Amino acid sequence: MNTFAGGEALTRKEKLWVLFSLLYGIVNVAVPFTILRKAGSFAFWNLITAAVLLAGVWVTSGWAGKTDHEGEAR
């Protein structure tokens, strides 16, 4: 029995998002604390955050047309 709902609960796009987030988490720390420690972190942190925010625009693009005003689900 699969006790984790996550495997079946997440859609393909959500799984991609989780993988992207893990990659972000590693790069976001590894680069500034190693090769960019002396210089370049200001630009790096701005760019990588902008990349995550833009990816958020892409991943949620399918929600955009859904403008129905929901009542309570019954």
Next chain:
Amino acid sequence: MSRTLILAGIALWFTLGSLLSWHARRNLGKGMIEYFLADRKVGGFISAMTYSATTYSAFMMVGLVGLTYSSGIGSLGFEMTYLAATVILMVIFAPRYWAAGRIYRLVTPSELLSKRYGSPSAGAVSAVLCLVMLIPYASVQLMGTGYLLEILSGGAISFTAGMIIAAGVSFVFSWWAGLRSVALTDAFQAVIMLAASLLLLGFIAFALFPEGLPGALLARRDLLEVSWSFPLFLGMTLPWAFFAVTNPQVVQRLYIPSSVGNLRKMILGFSAFGFVYTVLCVVFGLAAAAKMPGLEKADNAMAMLLSSVPAPLALVVFLSIMAAAVSTMNSIILTLSSMFGRDVVKALLPDISEESELRICRLLIPIITIACFFFARMQLGLIAVLSAMASGGLLMQLPATLGAFFWKKATAAGAVSSMVVGGLAVGFMYVEGMKPLGHWPPLWGILLSGAVFIAVSLATKPPLDTDRFLSSVECFVKERFWS
């Protein structure tokens, strides 16, 4: 700045905010969902702005500016990591909270735990944890406003008077029309926060650094190096990275957008606001370090920066800081009052009518406001410890929250014990000043809390309704968001 000018500015800001509150009250209906969630009918722009104003407190323009002044660019990494992590979590969790809120008519974040785990004690423990952690955090907003008013007025407005003003405004904005009022005034205050920061940037760039701001900042190469140690970065960032799912005042906002499209606008609007506001605050810290190095107290960097700009601009920036403090505080007060009513009182008196429940919740708004005021007035060192551990303590809800959505074997006993053990462990380590192996208490707390959650859940039986809860939420999310 003269006392009269400051008081006139506050009076104008309060009058405009009160007019918005009055307008909100005209549309106020009856019931808990109406009062605390504006009937789940909030538009995209207002949702984005209330989320932003609730998230970004006076810490940004005072604490973050000071942190950047004293420790350089590491603070940008800390704050940007928080922003990116919040957006990452919102993409996964916002649809689930939104769906569960509608399916089960939830009002508070803790109520979701009660429903999922089939036990009111899970919600009650979460609510008590939030009360303990957030009252000091809200008190710090009052203290920040009190100190700033005292400094800017040259002592003409006392620390206590400043706190009374901030507490009074918070009370009026939240009590009058609940979330309808808070959301509208938050949006107004978010616009002030952003507009004032942009004006200040313009003045700094063209008047304070006529030779060029980028060149002046590049001259302070020491501040552009990452001087933070990795344990410091991790200790600061870890609790805040999960803010979006552990702080009830922002989680509750995931229930309010009127549609899927408006929930998306909330996430994207917050992303844009957060990015611009963070960059601005960090630039202010760097500019202050370049212009006036050697301040004894880094947290005074913004106050010193304001002393070198024209009085009208300084007043607008000061009002934006006060707006940030008040918009965070009134949201916390409103959320805590709803949690105490729904997750504690209703757990003890399950047959209470909704009308009586709402009356108790509204009565709690002034009580919590006064509690914050007296807490702040004590000015104890303990407050600093408690407010610092607020985000770390709230992080202990993370295992229970993840389990609620993604682990079928998670149980109420696991959720309750993880929050209690994790909360006590983090509190103990903060009070004792312990940092085992050089790492901060939240790291050890979350490891312990997660281990307890898994062990106790495996040793106990999950509620019978687990599959029904998970499948109802997942079906709703897939159908409405991803189909």
